[in-house]
Amino acid sequence: MTHQLIDSLTKWSNSVSLIRTLSSAALGLVGALSLGALAGQPALPSAQACGCFAQPDPTAPVVQGGERIVFAMEDGVVTAHIQIQYTGAAEEFAWLLPLPSEPSFTLGNEEMFARLIDATQPRYRLGPRIDPETCPAPPPPVAAPGGPDSGNGPVVRRELVGPYEGFILSAEDKQPLLDWLSDNRFFVATDGDDALDPYIRAGGYFLAIRLAPGYDAGDLQPVVVSYRSELPQIPIVLTSISALADMPIMVWVLGEHRAIPRNFFHTQINDARIDWLNNAANYVEVVTDAVDEAEGHHSFVTEYAGTSEVMRDRLDYTGRFGDPEELRALSDPGDYLEYLLWHGYQEIAPNGAEVVSAPFVSLVEEFLPLPPELVAAIEADIGETITAGALFWDYRYWLEQYPDILGPAHAEFDADGLTDVLIERIVEPLRQADALFDEHPYLTRMFTTLSPDEMLKDPAFSFNPDLDEVSNIHIATVEILECAESSPDFDGPTILTTEQGRRLYFPNGLDDTAWQDVGMPASLRTEVLREEGAPMVVSDNAAAIDSAIDEYRPVPAVPDPDEDEGGCAAAPGTGTGPHPGTLLLVLLLGGLAAVARRRGRER
Numbered sequence: 001m002t003h004q005l006i007d008s009l010t011k012w013s014n015s016v017s018l019i020r021t022l023s024s025a026a027l028g029l030v031g032a033l034s035l036g037a038l039a040g041q042p043a044l045p046s047a048q049a050c051g052c053f054a055q056p057d058p059t060a061p062v063v064q065g066g067e068r069i070v071f072a073m074e075d076g077v078v079t080a081h082i083q084i085q086y087t088g089a090a091e092e093f094a095w096l097l098p099l100p101s102e103p104s105f106t107l108g109n110e111e112m113f114a115r116l117i118d119a120t121q122p123r124y125r126l127g128p129r130i131d132p133e134t135c136p137a138p139p140p141p142v143a144a145p146g147g148p149d150s151g152n153g154p155v156v157r158r159e160l161v162g163p164y165e166g167f168i169l170s171a172e173d174k175q176p177l178l179d180w181l182s183d184n185r186f187f188v189a190t191d192g193d194d195a196l197d198p199y200i201r202a203g204g205y206f207l208a209i210r211l212a213p214g215y216d217a218g219d220l221q222p223v224v225v226s227y228r229s230e231l232p233q234i235p236i237v238l239t240s241i242s243a244l245a246d247m248p249i250m251v252w253v254l255g256e257h258r259a260i261p262r263n264f265f266h267t268q269i270n271d272a273r274i275d276w277l278n279n280a281a282n283y284v285e286v287v288t289d290a291v292d293e294a295e296g297h298h299s300f301v302t303e304y305a306g307t308s309e310v311m312r313d314r315l316d317y318t319g320r321f322g323d324p325e326e327l328r329a330l331s332d333p334g335d336y337l338e339y340l341l342w343h344g345y346q347e348i349a350p351n352g353a354e355v356v357s358a359p360f361v362s363l364v365e366e367f368l369p370l371p372p373e374l375v376a377a378i379e380a381d382i383g384e385t386i387t388a389g390a391l392f393w394d395y396r397y398w399l400e401q402y403p404d405i406l407g408p409a410h411a412e413f414d415a416d417g418l419t420d421v422l423i424e425r426i427v428e429p430l431r432q433a434d435a436l437f438d439e440h441p442y443l444t445r446m447f448t449t450l451s452p453d454e455m456l457k458d459p460a461f462s463f464n465p466d467l468d469e470v471s472n473i474h475i476a477t478v479e480i481l482e483c484a485e486s487s488p489d490f491d492g493p494t495i496l497t498t499e500q501g502r503r504l505y506f507p508n509g510l511d512d513t514a515w516q517d518v519g520m521p522a523s524l525r526t527e528v529l530r531e532e533g534a535p536m537v538v539s540d541n542a543a544a545i546d547s548a549i550d551e552y553r554p555v556p557a558v559p560d561p562d563e564d565e566g567g568c569a570a571a572p573g574t575g576t577g578p579h580p581g582t583l584l585l586v587l588l589l590g591g592l593a594a595v596a597r598r599r600g601r602e603r
Contacts, residue, residue: 067248069083070436071254072254076230077228077229078226078227078229081112081224082224086217090216090217095209096207097225099227100203100205105164105207105223107164107224108222115314115315119311120303121472122472123280124271125475126277154173155168165210170204171200186210207225218362219359222429234249236450245451246284248284248449251445251459252444252446258305258442260464260467264299265291265298266299266528267290267527268301270541270545271476271524272500272515274474275516291449297451298450306443307442311443315433316431321345327419329415333413336413337364337392361387367414369388369409371406374386467534475499477496492509503555504549523541525538525541525542
């Protein structure tokens with residue numbers, strides 16, 4: 001534990017992985033809601049994003065594990081980047097999204113979500129101060145003749161976008177819509193029919209998408225839907241049919257000012273509940289408990305609010321993707337793949353590792369298929385099974401090992417065709433995503449969890465120009481109160497002071513984890529955020545938290561270091577944080593580095 005503490009204190013880059021792996025199936029069809037439910041404001045038409053899996057096989061319901069979505073608002077138009085994660089057979093994939101107006105539909109990019117997570121991730125630290133003929137590009141959107149009453153049932157428009165076949169459906173009449181969905185293998189769960197009712201109206205639409213023939217689940221990538229609406233909103237009620245307990249919901253909102261949950265409460269967590277010593281490993285549990293303390297369990301935590309420049313040079317940085325004409329000229333597969341890797345066609349995973357994503361591998365494999373003979377030869381020689389991604393990552397090595405297999409297999413490589421597909425499916429979606437952060441100066445990230453029985457209304461979002469920024473970096477101080485042979489005694493009395501200023505006493509060093517079991521509220525405050533002005537506090541647990549801490553284990557008086565000859569106690573300093581109202585707690589541990597080095601020698 002001592003060595004873990006030293007590592008935590010000396011490595012500024014430690015961070016908490018904020019959420020469980022999210023299976024973003026898109027969140028469910030829901031009804032209209034009164035947006036003034038909390039804030040007392042008039043209801044407005046709202047944009048709705050995500051949707052639900054409308055499984056082709058009604059006997060095999062899809063379980064939805066979470067949601068990630070990015071909203072951008074400008075001139076009455078909502079643009080929603082929606083992450084879709086799905087595991088299963090291609091023919092079983094189908095997705096349905098209710099919309100308040102007729103949408104446009106394009107491709108997004110998975111990397112944007114990984115980069116956003118990294119840029120805005122809450123981090124809890126013990127910090128020192130101290131051809132196309134073989135793979136044709138999809139045709140442009142094709143409008144079905146006439147409108148919803150022209151003999152096409154509810155189909156207003158059909159589009160082929162990347163791997164998806166999409167249908168814009170009129171929501172004017174329920175039964176024709178249900179008949180079309182059933183006839184086309186978009187089965188809404190039995191309990192879902194009633195949830196369609198609020199959307200059956202003149203001027204309403206649905207977007208139904210599925211994988212086009214020839215594509216599989218590895219080809220899935222985020223979708224971008226744009227439509228006119230006054231507010232962004234996540235439809236979630238129907239999700240209760242197939243959602244997991246405490247399903248994580250993460251939303252980013254881009255705009256001119258800080259975004260707020262307009263019809264949900266807002267929660268500030270009690271950071272004395274955070275497991276500071278283990279990189280906030282219990283963060284999701286604390287958030288879940290904290291939002292559950294709000295009425296109806298309907299509340300969001302703001303994890304970051306500030307400049308969108310945190311995404312600068314993360315997506316379309318100078319030199320990325322190189323020159324398409326140079327790519328087209330590379331007829332040698334090894335040269336071509338090396339060019340891709342040298343010019344940033346690989347993505348960055350949430351853990352920071354460079355990866356060749358599943359969509360990237362799927363695209364390249366259309367033009368450079370993995371030969372079955374190569375798979376068999378490698379299994380026979382070394383007992384390993386090679387994947388297409390491994391082949392592309394180290395193509396020259398495998399070509400040197402098996403020239404008689406790879407050479408003939410890829411002799412007719414079509415560099416021009418692959419370049420066209422990469423531009424359409426990877427380069428352009430990333431550049432369009434990057435432009436969002438140039439166009440909108442403010443970025444807000446919010447997080448909550450909801451269980452099926454709590455999914456009773458849709459969260460909607462608006463803006464408040466008067467609220468403070470929120471940093472995603474949180475720093476606590478550790479004070480070692482006693483010495484052992486003139487060095488800090490890491491197994492002796494210790495005080496951890498959280499960012500919110502609460503002092504937790506550890507009489508026997510930081511191996512003591514008893515603070516995790518102390519009964520105290522998980523929320524510091526529950527608030528209502530309006531579209532202007534300061535938060536309205538609904539409940540404030542500061543006194544209850546302080547009382548619980550003092551009752552369990554009060555902090556003893558600390559001797560004055562000036563009167564303690566040879567003592568090595570250190571009191572925390574204070575400083576100005578990166579945002580207004582943020583307390584930056586400073587670590588003053590004399591001799592820490594020397595202790596770390598000395599203990600390293602003892603090992």
